[in-house]
Amino acid sequence: MGYQITSGVVPKPQKVLLYGPEGIGKSSLAARFPSPLFIDTEGGSAHLDVRRLPSPSSWSMLLDEVAWVRDFPAECGGTLVVDTADWAESLCQEHVCARAGKSGIEDFGYGKGYVYVKEEFGKLLNLLSECCERGLNVCVTAHAQIVKFEQPDEMGAYDRWELKLARKHTAPMLKEWADAVLFLNYRSIVVKDENGKCKAQNGKDRVMYTTHAATWDAKNRWGLPDELPLDWSYIAPHVPVPSFSAAASVTQAEIEAARDMPVPFDGADVAMEGGDNRGVGEPYAEEPVPPRAPEHLRKLAGMLAEAGIGRQEFVVAVARRTGYVTEGTPFESIAPDLAAWAETVVPQIKQYIDAGMPAEGK
Known part of the structure; x- marks a missing residue:
């Protein structure tokens, strides 16, 4: 039995994760993707002129909506946007706790609750992957938080930006799932005070960080520079437009x-x-x-x-x-x-x- 050898770049729908602090413009950037359809878990897209499904009131409803988009991709048009992942995780936790008769995720003990959430959250990512297989781009947004990070083999600790998700469970799974992880933030400016001490101040310029650094996680397979202005035009060439997109x-x-x-x-x-x-x-x-x-x-x-x-x-x-x-x-x-x-x-x-x-x- 012979096999056909192919070569070259193979265009395919993209799975993109946008995360950053509140108000940086995650939803606005997601709205620039080809023919976006929002599943708005927190009501953050109310100021945007976009199409959206009803805000899910439960984890089951969220999975049902994504499954519907998977089965009827042309109704979506081009890109499914889940806004945001951390609010989706909250729905997931509520579901896991209600199913087990627990009042909170910590009631499981020994971190078992987070393991159950990770397993359940994986169902959402599988459905989103199936949406991509049907020809849709998928964009997931998430909030960022500053956490204290300690290197296991070094002295001292420092602050870094991370996804506002379960640090050892859903967060790494979501980052691994995505083709591109873009960290959105204001460009930091280091200044010296009158005593000669350096302090970091946030500037007004909004930027996208596209590669990993000590103080944030990011990645891309598009060959982007490490830092770019927060502008859709830099992402656009790498996100295909589905043939059934309304933009066509x-x-x-x-x-x-x-x-x-x-x-x-x-x-x-x-x-x-x-x-x-x-x-x-x-x-x-x-x-x-x-x-x-x-x-x-x-x-x-x-x-x-x-x-x-x-x-x-x-x-x-x-x-x-x-x-x-x-x-x-x-x-x-x-x-x-x-x-x-x-x-x-x-x-x-x-x-x-x-x-x-x-x-x-x-």
């Missing part, structure tokens, strides 16, 4: 209206002129990208020209399908990382344009 509902008429949009380069040295003068069914004609334009733009422009797609036409299609850029974003403003992602979806964009942007199921 761009109409042919809207694309046609965008074909006459000017696409000048910013700067006299790299000016780009020309627009769309084609008739129906004719190839898209544009002036070549100037040699002095960045390499990633020239490469992407070449791919679009071969596919018969206008540069600004492509921008508009991506904007309305993903939200990674706006419709008026100039082609020359596309960043290298976004261009690298865009190169992988040229065939899909071409199919949607040629098919007249059909509605789902038609």
Whole structure:
């Protein structure tokens, strides 16, 4: 029996954990994922214009809602958001205690209660993984807390940020489950007082930490820098848009209206002129990208020209399908990382344009 060998990057739905202190913007960032559907366990999404299921009043209700999304992924659209994991854990603890007739998790003794919670919480993560297998991204948010941490082989202790979950049970399981763990916080600034002592102060800039450090946990498989501004655009190229996502509902008429949009380069040295003068069914004609334009733009422009797609036409299609850029974003403003992602979806964009942007199921 032979086996087929494959190679290259395999795009797949992402499991992302966003955690940070209260009010940092976890829910707002989760709302930027493709076509999000919230399961709001604490009511933190009330200020957001998002779709949501009823807030679960019990652990069983939470599992039922996730199972429904798993069975009807197109109803979700693109991303299932569980906001937040620590409130979900509270529902889980209540369930475990009620089932055993205990008044609190500590009544089990010897830490057994937390073991039971871990086993039960694993059911939620299994369901969320099944949602990913059905084509959905999953984003879980969680609060962070400062705890005293002691290295077992060193003297002294220090403070570090950790998930506001059971430290030895649900927290490590959730971090292991996720493809990316992003810690959101304000950038700390170290200042000296009049006595020469150093003190840490939180600045106003919100940032994402993407890799592990002594004072927080984080990871990613996307090759992100250690620290980034808290901005969706840095995550967007690495989170796929499911084919049944509502973000993919761009109409042919809207694309046609965008074909006459000017696409000048910013700067006299790299000016780009020309627009769309084609008739129906004719190839898209544009002036070549100037040699002095960045390499990633020239490469992407070449791919679009071969596919018969206008540069600004492509921008508009991506904007309305993903939200990674706006419709008026100039082609020359596309960043290298976004261009690298865009190169992988040229065939899909071409199919949607040629098919007249059909509605789902038609």
